Amino acid sequence: MAHPEQTGPIAGSSMGPVSGQDDEPPLDPAVERVRRKLVRLLLWSFGIMILGLIAVFSTIVYRINATGPGEQAATTIGSQTGALSGELLEAEIELPAGAQIVSTSLDGRHMLVHLTIAGPASGQRVSQLIVVDIADGRIIRRFNLPERNKN
Numbered sequence: 813m814a815h816p817e818q819t820g821p822i823a824g825s826s827m828g829p830v831s832g833q834d835d836e837p838p839l840d841p842a843v844e845r846v847r848r849k850l851v852r853l854l855l856w857s858f859g860i861m862i863l864g865l866i867a868v869f870s871t872i873v874y875r876i877n878a879t880g881p882g883e884q885a886a887t888t889i890g891s892q893t894g895a896l897s898g899e900l901l902e903a904e905i906e907l908p909a910g911a912q913i914v915s916t917s918l919d920g921r922h923m924l925v926h927l928t929i930a931g932p933a934s935g936q937r938v939s940q941l942i943v944v945d946i947a948d949g950r951i952i953r954r955f956n957l958p959e960r961n962k963n
Contacts, residue, residue: 903949905942914939921946931959 839847907913907927914926923944928937939957944950 903946905944905949905951907942908940911940912937918946922952 838844905925907925908929910930911927912929914928916926917924923946925942925944926939927942928939930936931938936959938959941955941957942951943953943955945952
């Protein structure tokens with residue numbers, strides 16, 4: 813049985829009397845100012861973090877719902893090349909004399925052509941990469957691939 817001087821909720825516990833008030837003494841005024849500043853800092857930080865999250869989510873929603881430049885470019889390319897209408901696209905690409913096409917690859921409105929051409933020494937072949945705009949057959953970039961020494 814609990815003794816009358818033990819007023820805590822559990823007999824033998826070190827808890828003080830159960831009441832609606834805190835028995836802590838008021839804080840020193842300097843400590844109270846620091847506590848208030850920390851609470852203010854916490855609220856400002858929380859508010860800025862919430863604004864940041866709102867900005868991130870609104871950007872995600874905007875990008876999902878907005879018509880992106882990729883969709884517009886695909887429509888433009890299709891109309892330029894005749895791919896959407898089923899027309900046959902023909903273009904001439906001027907290649908160096910004696911060039912042999914090794915492989916080709918398409919990426920959107922560009923085509924990469926890997927070819928070999930005659931090198932400076934007889935019997936030697938030099939590799940070259942050419943990037944072509946498929947809308948008009950214009951060569952955009954030309955890359956020479958130097959041959960590595962085979963040892």
